Amino acid sequence: MRLSRKQLRAWSEKLIELAIRLCGISAIVFVFGIFFFVFREGAPFLAKIDLREFLFSDQWIPTSQTNPRYGVGALIVGSVSVTVLAMAIAVPFGVGAAIFLSEFCGPRAKEGLKITIELLAAIPSVVWGFIGLSVVSPLLIQVFHVPIGVNLFNGALLLALMSVPIIVSIGEDALKAVPDTYREAAVALGATRWQVVYRVLLPAAKNGLLAAVLLGVGRAIGETMAVLMATGHSIRIPHSLFDPIRTLTATIAAELGETSQGSEHYQVLFLIGLLLFLITFIVNLTADLVVKGIRRK
Amino acid sequence: MVTPMAAPKRIEIQDLRLSYGGREVLHGITLDVEANEILAIIGPAQSGKTSLLRCMNRMIDVIPEARVSGTVKVDGVDVRSIRNVCELRRKIGMVAPLPVGLPLSIYDNVAFAPMQAGVTGTAELDVLVERCLRRAALWDEVKDRLRTLGSKLSGGQQQRLTIARALSHQPEILCLDEFSIAIDPITTARIEDVLRELRSEMTVVMVTNLVQQARRLADRTAFLLNGDLIEIGPTEAVFSDRPARRETYDYVQGLFG
Structure with a gap:
């Protein structure tokens, strides 16, 4: 029996729907899968440690034979401080560049700038780390007369440079999505270009811009190689911009290869992975709540 | 022949090509x-029609491929030579065919232009916002929810909001581009009353697809067809049985268009 055209179309329609549904579900499955496996590796240790000491102590001596200590307090401070500093640099530049691209620059300059910014996004993080070691570090020593060039500020600078392209491209999309009628209405009311940006575009695009910034945060907090190379990788709570630090991600990258599978050290590194999971989750959740809060208003 | 004392000209358009x-x-x-x-x-x-309006307050500038020749003078000054185009645009209030609420509250939509122009006193703004909303026949409907988003209003209310907004910078010339497209006949009638009142203090240019609306409201009517000005004259003349041009008669009688 041959299928009629109509039946064939109905079948293919169903098939396509199924495929799309699978794609959607797979995203959820993968996230939970990753979470599950990381959790499975780290969980046994969760029962053994004092959670307070784990989170707040700055004693990280995992390789000691007699008295190993597993406090990640300094690592959390390291990760958070480098991310916050990076964002303090990247957000003004990123959002500013996005506004310039979408509102102020001519079409030819725009093409050139976009290509350059995309190029910036394509640089591998290890190359950034290399730049941090060989360019930024001597520069910091020369300009600020600090003893060590690989430090918090160096890492933050690199992270800022790495997240700016993301903030710019997503932010520009968000601004482009604001209907032209808004711009025209504001211009017809006698608003200057800057007033249009400040009073109309930024409020209209704030959700998209927030998403852009948070993607930048995600990029910064998850970055490993560049911070491993450029922050000094030294466990301590920083007291100035030019103190070396160590981050959660860099610790995993540097130490996981040296541990034996199933050891305490191994498990605690997975626990750090879980902690990173939790941090990104909190960042995303806050963003969601903020966006919803804005909408309700 | 003695011509009656001509009223002063607000806008003079000479051989405008676009x-x-x-x-x-x-x-x-x-x-x-x-x-x-x-x-x-x-x-x-x-x-x-819309392009012609856009040439008056230089909103045509936002369209990159538009080329204008000829002159448009507002109060005797060629708009091309105006440095501060924002000032020109504040002088000419513009109401678009479809209401565009800025993504702001009702209050801020109306307060937007005065604030740009430097009015900052809350009391002063309050008075201004109320007066504009009253004039646009919207005050009674929104006075209890001035802080809600303008986009939450119905289409007709939004259109009146844009009229209130166009009045907020105290324009001397008010241009309306098919303002009644999105609103019901009763509201339209109310706004038409408002326009008749406004005539004593400002000049009104309205583009409309509704020939009867022009007949009801306008002192003079201009008939545009395919980019040519067919005829301009007193409304009674344009709508009479013998307008200057045959096309005008056909159009206003509904024979085409």
């Missing part, structure tokens, strides 16, 4: 807008 990327849409328009009159511009779609 093209979008080589396609000419206005073929040499010459017309004047007199002070304190309501001038209606009628004509079928695509005849250049």
Whole structure:
């Protein structure tokens, strides 16, 4: 029996729907899968440690034979401080560049700038780390007369440079999505270009811009190689911009290869992975709540 | 022959030609807008009515491929030579065919232009916002929810909001581009009353597809067809049995368009 055209179309329609549904579900499955496996590796240790000491102590001596200590307090401070500093640099530049691209620059300059910014996004993080070691570090020593060039500020600078392209491209999309009628209405009311940006575009695009910034945060907090190379990788709570630090991600990258599978050290590194999971989750959740809060208003 | 004392001219347009990327849409328009009159511009779609309005407050500038020649003078000054275009745009209030609420509250929509112009006192703004909303026949409906988003209003209310907004910078000339497209006949009638009142203090230019609206409201009517000004004259003359041009008669009688 041959299928009629109509039946064939109905079948293919169903098939396509199924495929799309699978794609959607797979995203959820993968996230939970990753979470599950990381959790499975780290969980046994969760029962053994004092959670307070784990989170707040700055004693990280995992390789000691007699008295190993597993406090990640300094690592959390390291990760958070480098991310916050990076964002303090990247957000003004990123959002500013996005506004310039979408509102102020001519079409030819725009093409050139976009290509350059995309190029910036394509640089591998290890190359950034290399730049941090060989360019930024001597520069910091020369300009600020600090003893060590690989430090918090160096890492933050690199992270800022790495997240700016993301903030710019997503932010520009968000601004482009604001209907032209808004711009025209504001211009017809006698608003200057800057007033249009400040009073109309930024409020209209704030959700998209927030998403852009948070993607930048995600990029910064998850970055490993560049911070491993450029922050000094030294466990301590920083007291100035030019103190070396160590981050959660860099610790995993540097130490996981040296541990034996199933050891305490191994498990605690997975626990750090879980902690990173939790941090990104909190960042995303806050963003969601903020966006919803804005909408309700 | 003695001509009656001519009213002062607010807008003088001389041989205005406009093209979008080589396609000419206005073929040499010459017309004047007199002070304190309501001038209606009628004509079928695509005849250049909106483009003509845009040339008056230089909103045509935002379209990159538009080329303008000829002169448009507002109060005797060629708009091309105006440095502070924002000032020109504040002088000319513009109401778009479809209401565009800025993504702001009702209050802020109306307070937007005065705030840009430097009015900052809350009390002063409150008075201004109320007066504009009253004039646009919207105050009673929104006075208890001035802080909600303008986009939450119905289409007709939003249109009146844009009228209130256009009045907020105290324009001397008010241009309305098919303002009644999105609103019901009763509201339309109310706004028409408002426009008649406004005539004593400002000049009104209205583009409309509804020829009867022009007949009801306008002192003079201009008929635009395919980028040419067919006829301009007192509304009674344009709508009479013997307008100057045959096309005008056919159009206002509904024989085409």
